Amino acid sequence: MSVLVLLIFASLVVATMFLSCFIWAVRSGQYEDTSTPPLRILLEEPRGPQAGTNCKTEQNNKT
Amino acid sequence: MGLGQFYEMRPRPGIRIGRPRTGQWDCLDEPAVRAKLLDFADERCAKVSLHLPAIHCAACVWLLENLFRLHTGVGESRVNFARREVNITFRPAQLKLSELAALLTSLGYEPVLTLGELDRPAGEKDASRRLHQRQWLQIGVAGFAFGNIMLLALPGYLGLDRLSKDWFQALAGGLSLALAAPVVIYSAADYWRAAWFSLRQRALTLDVPIAIGLAAIYGQSFFEIVSGRGEGYCDSLAGLIFFLLCGRLFQRKTFDRLAFDRDYKGFFPLAVTRRKPAQPAIPRPGPPEHGAAEESVAISQIVVGDRLLIRHGELVPADARLVCGDALVDYSFVTGESAPVSRRVADLLHAGGRQMGGAIEVETLKPVSESYLTSLWNNEAFRKQRDDDLNSQTNRYSRRFTVTVIGVALAAAVFWLFVDASVALKAFTSVLIVACPCALALAAPLTLGTAQRRLAGQKAFLRNAQVVERMAEVDTVVFDKTGTLTTSRGQAKWRGEALTPSEELGLRSVAAHSAHPLASRIHQALGVNASSPPVLKFVETAGAGMEGRVQGREFLIGSGAWLRSRAVETRVEQAPHDNGSVVHVAIDGRHRGYFELESALRAEVESLIASLRGRYQLVLLSGDQAREAGRFRVLLGSGARVEFNQSPFDKLEVIRQLQAAGRRVMMVGDGLNDAGALRQSEVGVAVVESVGTFSPASDVILDAQHLNRLDAVLAFSRCAAHVVRAGFGVSGLYNVVGVSIAAAGLLSPLVCAVLMPLSSATVVLLVVGTTRWMARRCLEGRRPARESGAGPVGDDGIIPMGLSAKRGCP
Numbered sequence: 001m002s003v004l005v006l007l008i009f010a011s012l013v014v015a016t017m018f019l020s021c022f023i024w025a026v027r028s029g030q031y032e033d034t035s036t037p038p039l040r041i042l043l044e045e046p047r048g049p050q051a052g053t054n055c056k057t058e059q060n061n062k063t
Numbered sequence: 064m065g066l067g068q069f070y071e072m073r074p075r076p077g078i079r080i081g082r083p084r085t086g087q088w089d090c091l092d093e094p095a096v097r098a099k100l101l102d103f104a105d106e107r108c109a110k111v112s113l114h115l116p117a118i119h120c121a122a123c124v125w126l127l128e129n130l131f132r133l134h135t136g137v138g139e140s141r142v143n144f145a146r147r148e149v150n151i152t153f154r155p156a157q158l159k160l161s162e163l164a165a166l167l168t169s170l171g172y173e174p175v176l177t178l179g180e181l182d183r184p185a186g187e188k189d190a191s192r193r194l195h196q197r198q199w200l201q202i203g204v205a206g207f208a209f210g211n212i213m214l215l216a217l218p219g220y221l222g223l224d225r226l227s228k229d230w231f232q233a234l235a236g237g238l239s240l241a242l243a244a245p246v247v248i249y250s251a252a253d254y255w256r257a258a259w260f261s262l263r264q265r266a267l268t269l270d271v272p273i274a275i276g277l278a279a280i281y282g283q284s285f286f287e288i289v290s291g292r293g294e295g296y297c298d299s300l301a302g303l304i305f306f307l308l309c310g311r312l313f314q315r316k317t318f319d320r321l322a323f324d325r326d327y328k329g330f331f332p333l334a335v336t337r338r339k340p341a342q343p344a345i346p347r348p349g350p351p352e353h354g355a356a357e358e359s360v361a362i363s364q365i366v367v368g369d370r371l372l373i374r375h376g377e378l379v380p381a382d383a384r385l386v387c388g389d390a391l392v393d394y395s396f397v398t399g400e401s402a403p404v405s406r407r408v409a410d411l412l413h414a415g416g417r418q419m420g421g422a423i424e425v426e427t428l429k430p431v432s433e434s435y436l437t438s439l440w441n442n443e444a445f446r447k448q449r450d451d452d453l454n455s456q457t458n459r460y461s462r463r464f465t466v467t468v469i470g471v472a473l474a475a476a477v478f479w480l481f482v483d484a485s486v487a488l489k490a491f492t493s494v495l496i497v498a499c500p501c502a503l504a505l506a507a508p509l510t511l512g513t514a515q516r517r518l519a520g521q522k523a524f525l526r527n528a529q530v531v532e533r534m535a536e537v538d539t540v541v542f543d544k545t546g547t548l549t550t551s552r553g554q555a556k557w558r559g560e561a562l563t564p565s566e567e568l569g570l571r572s573v574a575a576h577s578a579h580p581l582a583s584r585i586h587q588a589l590g591v592n593a594s595s596p597p598v599l600k601f602v603e604t605a606g607a608g609m610e611g612r613v614q615g616r617e618f619l620i621g622s623g624a625w626l627r628s629r630a631v632e633t634r635v636e637q638a639p640h641d642n643g644s645v646v647h648v649a650i651d652g653r654h655r656g657y658f659e660l661e662s663a664l665r666a667e668v669e670s671l672i673a674s675l676r677g678r679y680q681l682v683l684l685s686g687d688q689a690r691e692a693g694r695f696r697v698l699l700g701s702g703a704r705v706e707f708n709q710s711p712f713d714k715l716e717v718i719r720q721l722q723a724a725g726r727r728v729m730m731v732g733d734g735l736n737d738a739g740a741l742r743q744s745e746v747g748v749a750v751v752e753s754v755g756t757f758s759p760a761s762d763v764i765l766d767a768q769h770l771n772r773l774d775a776v777l778a779f780s781r782c783a784a785h786v787v788r789a790g791f792g793v794s795g796l797y798n799v800v801g802v803s804i805a806a807a808g809l810l811s812p813l814v815c816a817v818l819m820p821l822s823s824a825t826v827v828l829l830v831v832g833t834t835r836w837m838a839r840r841c842l843e844g845r846r847p848a849r850e851s852g853a854g855p856v857g858d859d860g861i862i863p864m865g866l867s868a869k870r871g872c873p
Contacts (some may be wrong), residue, residue: 004231005234006618008214008215008234008238011211011214012211012238015207015210016207019203019204019207022203022207023200023203026196026199026200026203029196031194031195031196031199031862032143032192032195032196033143033144033145033146034145034444035143035144035659036124036141036142036143036144036145039121039124039144040124040128042121046528
């Protein structure tokens, strides 16, 4: 029976991993706009230069 | 094939968009305006988010996200399609904000920047974003805990715990309590807060029994597990909160594209053209000179005494005096009067009027915030918070419910105190646990949320789901006339002697020279013809008429009084109609007849009124002159109240009187002049020509082409209210069964774990199924008056890919 303890904790660890993935997804804004990404997959060209990268990191630090 | 080849394959795709006026966006570079608009700025880069209503297809997303190819100063740009918004990072050293706006305008995506944008409190966007994220996180945490606790509880339900030892029970119980703690503290936080708030307001909303139930469940579970008497109800608790949160998310459907809270600031542009001082102050007739020193300034920076240049189609931003030019001002948005009025030099112009015709110059007399129109927003109707949600059907029901449950729980406890004191506490908490109104709390949100989605399919967009409930209780419908029941696209009927084709052609040419709306309607009425003969000696007298020579013949078009002043005998007795405007025509000094320009009723308004007449008290409030009073008295029937010459303040007052007489009022209007009445009424319905355009603050935004289906919308909302009541009834039955078991002291975690999801699931299926069926019966039986020109547009306004080019993708 004691193997159950191991299994329970293993399943909890896996579930916690999924929960943290979900929290990361929500925090990074993936649930904010659900209508544009489906349109974006139609565009084949490589994405533009990430010129705003500096800007973004600084803003994230600010908030 | 990627969209990159779109422009290569079609050398001339779409339509040509007008170029931006030079200096149109200059005001964006003012430090004060710039700081308000930018989300972030330093020397090297800046971020701005702009509202572009023209976004409508996947190609728009592609074009806007590839802006960096058009200008090196642009960094990343991201489109939010649902909001019709683009977030752009750019280098201010290479590209000024005004240049960015001009670039977008030249592509056909003119940013809409209004005064409201500047006055928005900082951080508002962030706050709503954080709230949205919190909702999802709360559900995630609750779902995580629900699944894991269920896993731990299953051995107990299957009787496997007899095989295991005590330490396993203790472990499972402890883990369940630990997993349930964040659910109770974090996921259910809003219920604690709402319950505390409603207790302080001395109103028993449904949140109170929910909070009591949650506290009872967690308390009882804690007691049982710690004392080793049982396994507790943690699985039911986590499940309950998870389902409640899902129901709440479903109900909180918002239409990102629509704004329900606009005040006058949403209508006024961000900037106007100011003429630099040191201009001659002498009033003079004639159009203002062009090329003189002009600057684009933000409206908030206008001070009294400023000289403003108002072009064709622009709004007068503040009460002002006309300095030069011929003003022909369309006040339909402010007063509801459909015919534009002409003003002479030195006349007063009220804020909110739209100039038709040439450019004028005005001198402001009052600041923007103190003008006649904007003072409507100082009325107390706009200041008081609406509290009618506390009186909704759900909350009336929950008040009775809460009192009953606490009564039964106390009675059970007192009964068991005398019979068997050891069961008393258990019976008390059991009643509270079972009665926790999960099914009840889900019935209303799911019904109303479903109803809201179904109505959106019919182009009636509701601010929130509770509006359905309020709509069901309406017993008086108040209509505005201009723009709501009527459109300005009415017929122009010719009455008088028949005209020869060459006379018609001449008339058409003369009418084409004027920007007056009546003239352009006459022009349209005479048909589209490729060749129009030239007009000589064209003279227009503002507010009176116009004259011109075509092929040697003299044409006079104008009011009867003006023609008489030009020594033309008009046979007035031929014009007895008092509905609509009349424009007389004389050719070569002889009166030939007149055009009758009716304001046309929208399609099927008659049948709408007829079907509403029996059930609702009807009222018509118009800001218009009483020209058409007779026609509308007949249309609305003898029982209706018809009032003309109503100022925006009068309309508000009429609604207030009706409410004082115990009526529940729905106001159907379209303009800023209805803003006060829309706000004061129980349900304000803004009628818009195309969804997504500006509309005053309201509860419902209704597509004008679907106005004829207002009766179906009202009938459907009454059905939805019945469904909510039926849902309450069913969950009430479950509660009677559950509470009987609980009061007898027989409640076990297994009974609880079965009864709770079972009751919730049946109620959910029942209400959603019935609402959808009702929607099919009430709403989808009839078709809209006209098929909308937009074609096959999806629920969110997304147009299928293949059709985008037809819409004229820039």
